[in-house]
Amino acid sequence: MSPPPADPDEVTEASPRRVRVAKPADVPERGGLAVDVGGVEIGVFRSGEGYLAIENACPHAGVPLSTGDVAECIVTCPAHGFQYDLRTGYAADYPDGFPIPRFEVIVEGEALWIEADVEDDGTLVPRALPRVAPTRDA
Numbered sequence: 001m002s003p004p005p006a007d008p009d010e011v012t013e014a015s016p017r018r019v020r021v022a023k024p025a026d027v028p029e030r031g032g033l034a035v036d037v038g039g040v041e042i043g044v045f046r047s048g049e050g051y052l053a054i055e056n057a058c059p060h061a062g063v064p065l066s067t068g069d070v071a072e073c074i075v076t077c078p079a080h081g082f083q084y085d086l087r088t089g090y091a092a093d094y095p096d097g098f099p100i101p102r103f104e105v106i107v108e109g110e111a112l113w114i115e116a117d118v119e120d121d122g123t124l125v126p127r128a129l130p131r132v133a134p135t136r137d138a
Helices: none
Strands: 017-022 032-037 040-047 050-055 069-071 074-076 083-085 106-108 111-118 124-126
Touching: 017 032, 017 040, 017 124, 032 111, 040 069, 040 111, 040 124
Parallel strands: none
Antiparallel strands: 017 111, 032 040, 040 050, 069 074, 074 083, 106 111, 111 124
């Protein structure tokens, strides 16, 4: 089941827009929360480094990664056990591949926000972070 789209009342007017996606308490320990920003399903995760977000589909099987287990900064896909580094989006065992898009999670008080750009037709598009070099210490 897909998460509901962001409530228009939870979108700032500034550019880029910020979309309120959850409260910190909504994100489970050692797990994730599926949110929708502009029709893109994003998994928001809690780790020792704060809150991290990536596209919610496992590239291998399309399974929602938000239903997987999180240990430190690694999420394990519940379907086949593939692991992804939430800091980089790369597969933990194959850091030279193509990364899953990542998104910055902004924490302000009791709200988690993700930045989005607005297309000419008014559509929200979540703003992905630039790719980073893969880590080899995962």
